[in-house]
Amino acid sequence: MPGSPRRPARIWLLAVLVVPVVLTALLVAFKGDGLSNATADEAGTAQPPAPTTTTPPSASTTVVPPQPTAAPFSVAWTEDTGLSVTASLQDQAARDKVVDEIQSLLDTNETFGDQLTVDAATGLANPNALVGLLQALRAATGDVAVRYDGTTITLTGDVADQATKATAARAAAKAVPGAVVANQLRVPTAVKPPVSEACQTFESRLAQLTGQHKILFLSGTAIVSERSRGSVERVAALLKSCATARIEVAGHTDNLGDPSTSLPLSQRRADAVTAQLVRLGVPAGRIISRGYGESEPVASNRTSAGRIANRRVEIRVP
Numbered sequence: 347m348p349g350s351p352r353r354p355a356r357i358w359l360l361a362v363l364v365v366p367v368v369l370t371a372l373l374v375a376f377k378g379d380g381l382s383n384a385t386a387d388e389a390g391t392a393q394p395p396a397p398t399t400t401t402p403p404s405a406s407t408t409v410v411p412p413q414p415t416a417a418p419f420s421v422a423w424t425e426d427t428g429l430s431v432t433a434s435l436q437d438q439a440a441r442d443k444v445v446d447e448i449q450s451l452l453d454t455n456e457t458f459g460d461q462l463t464v465d466a467a468t469g470l471a472n473p474n475a476l477v478g479l480l481q482a483l484r485a486a487t488g489d490v491a492v493r494y495d496g497t498t499i500t501l502t503g504d505v506a507d508q509a510t511k512a513t514a515a516r517a518a519a520k521a522v523p524g525a526v527v528a529n530q531l532r533v534p535t536a537v538k539p540p541v542s543e544a545c546q547t548f549e550s551r552l553a554q555l556t557g558q559h560k561i562l563f564l565s566g567t568a569i570v571s572e573r574s575r576g577s578v579e580r581v582a583a584l585l586k587s588c589a590t591a592r593i594e595v596a597g598h599t600d601n602l603g604d605p606s607t608s609l610p611l612s613q614r615r616a617d618a619v620t621a622q623l624v625r626l627g628v629p630a631g632r633i634i635s636r637g638y639g640e641s642e643p644v645a646s647n648r649t650s651a652g653r654i655a656n657r658r659v660e661i662r663v664p
Contacts, residue, residue: 430459475520613637
């Protein structure tokens with residue numbers, strides 16, 4: 347047929363034109379796919395931020411309303427107006443209980459300012475705690491008050507001692523659990539009576555007296571020498587000038603006797619002077635009697651005068 351020999355050339359020409367196009371398309375597809383895979387691999391190594399999830403409120407969630415707090419209350423006890431109580435209780439039975447307890451705390455003809463109400467929502471849940479608070483304040487030594495403002499219970503006034511102050515604070519804490527307790531109760535400091543001039547100068551006057559008037563003894567005895575008896579009387583008079591003064595009567599000996607007998611002898615000497623002071627009107631409880639034997643000489647025992655000086659009783663403030 348004419349033209350038949352040229353068909354292969356057309357097929358070859360078509361292949362020449364089509365194959366490059368197909369190869370190019372395949373190459374582009376391969377590169378694109380590889381690029382996508384590389385990007386995906388790189389993205390897989392990164393740490394994405396944790397997703398933030400917001401939980402929508404559940405339709406079944408119940409909103410709990412805030413619990414009501416106890417209503418403010420006050421208790422005041424004054425010498426002029428007596429007791430007044432302003433408070434709310436949760437029910438009538440609690441109110442009646444508090445009234446009965448208050449009446450039991452009062453004297454027969456004594457009344458109180460009754461400002462007690464009933465409030466089931468904010469009334470005090472523990473009437474016993476309020477009664478305990480009243481009982482603690484009953485021991486007050488003057489005007490006293492307790493006030494609760496919804497947050498803090500404040501206690502003011504004077505009470506007899508620290509134990510009463512602590513008891514009142516505990517009772518306040520029980521009345522309103524969780525409330526702040528400001529314990530401003532005062533325990534008055536005991537006022538000491540003024541010291542008389544005689545007592546202020548007692549020790550110096552005693553030292554001067556005993557320095558001038560010795561109390562000496564006969565050798566080997568617990569007998570006060572004749573000339574020393576007046577010294578004991580002077581000491582008794584001095585002790586009577588200051589009713590709070592206390593003294594030590596210290597007995598001593600020389601070293602002529604046996605040491606085993608010196609100490610008992612010195613004690614007998616101290617006891618002898620003590621007995622004489624008591625006879626002269628000095629309370630025995632203000633005197634300490636003690637013997638020291640020959641352990642505290644004031645002079646040499648080598649001379650007669652020294653031994654006489656050592657056979658003595660000293661009177662001093664302990």
